[in-house]
Amino acid sequence: MSARLASTKIWTKTSKKGKLETILGSDLGDLTLMLYFAKKGSEQSNRLTKLLQDFREEVLVKKGFPVEIMLVSMDSDIKEMLEHYVNEQGQWLAIEYDAVARRDLVKELGVKADPALIVIDKEGKQVVSSKDCIAAVEVAVLKKKNIDADIQSWCKAATGWDFEGAKKNLPVVTSQQEFAELLLDQMNPNRERVELDRSPEAQQARLASLYQQQMEAFHIPGQIPKPGSAPKSKTELRVESPDKIIADLGHKAKKRETLSPEQEQKRLSEFAAAQSEQLKSLAQGFKFESPLYYKQFPDNTYEIVVNASNGLGVELGWTDQSDEQVIVSGFRELPSGTWGPLEATGLVIVGDQIVAINGVPVQGLNMEQIGKLIMKQRSRTQIRFQRKVKGEGV
DSSP states (O other): OOGGGTTOEEEEEOSSTTOEEEEEGGGGTTOEEEEEEEOTTOHHHHHHHHHHHHHIIIIIITTTOSEEEEEEEOOSSHHHHHHHHHHTSOSSEEEOTTOHHHHHHHHHTTOOSSOEEEEEOTTSOEEEOHHHHHHHHHHHHHSOOOOHHHHHHHHHHHHOOOHHHHHHHSOOOOSHHHHHHHHHHHHOTTOOOOOOOOSHHHHHHHHHHHHHHHHHHHSOTTOOOOTTOOOSSTTOOOOOOHHHHHHHTTOOOOOGGGSOHHHHHHHHHHHHHHHHHHHHHHGGGSOOOOOSEEEEOTTSEEEEEEOOTTOOOEEEEEOOTTTOOEEEEEEOOOTTSSOOHHHHHTOOOTTOEEEEETTEEOTTOOHHHHHHHHHTTGGGEEEEEEOOOTTSOO
């Protein structure tokens, strides 16, 4: 974030249409800012606004770049600016109309016409020209080309962000498989990766083993639900036995030795496909969702960055008055019926202490104060947790 705008009042959109909240520039942390100079009714501005909406969602947010767009209105009055920002602009920031910085930046950066799109550094100086910024956005959105290297160079020039260093200390996950591998490595750093034997016999053995592991992992001994009974909770994963699946496929009981190799291969393929489909169906409410960032520290502390635009889906609790630590006391579904972003990662558990939100310590804060911290940066909410392990004091 530019120190030039540290004391400037900035508008940010909320989930309720037409409702704006005011924050200070200093609340934006180390974000790299793309200043967007535009006014209502300009055909060129309207075109660029549509491109920027796609660029922000598909590139900046989706890939987790520490970059945000900020409108610098060139409208004739505050009424026109509000109508323009609320109804036509994307889910980005805007400098308040009456802010001195809004008028000064036009002069300081030499903006003579709209639209203009300029990346600034911490001192408010231009580091990427409007021509280059707009060209990069057009390449990314219209030609679908990768401009990650360009954005990284912008961030380094604007705020000194070191992406190479961040990669070493802060793993960035871009797929479900990548996230699962990272999680497994952290739980068991010494695990060995081996190439799978993909023969039909080995595949059948793995499926049988998987079934056994799932029965042991997801069912309490002595309380295995009867076939057809409803699962007790959304985290209970039930898988039918291989014999049941084969019976459902219409196979009559046959001895293996009576099947030809072709029939055996066909049966194995159908069994594998049915097992895969069943697991996929049952796991719809049990999938991990990758956080934007995840970093683990040696002292049982970890940081997660998630998109909290639709809420976090957590219930908070407080310890006794001697320390007033904030803890995760439970989870709840979002209004849409989906899991909250923290629960969906699978990393946060009930009892984890919330140490800080967006870099601000939360010990002793009440619910209203914590809510305001989250609202300041909802699309990229950074939360630091600490987990108590057995043998430690509470």
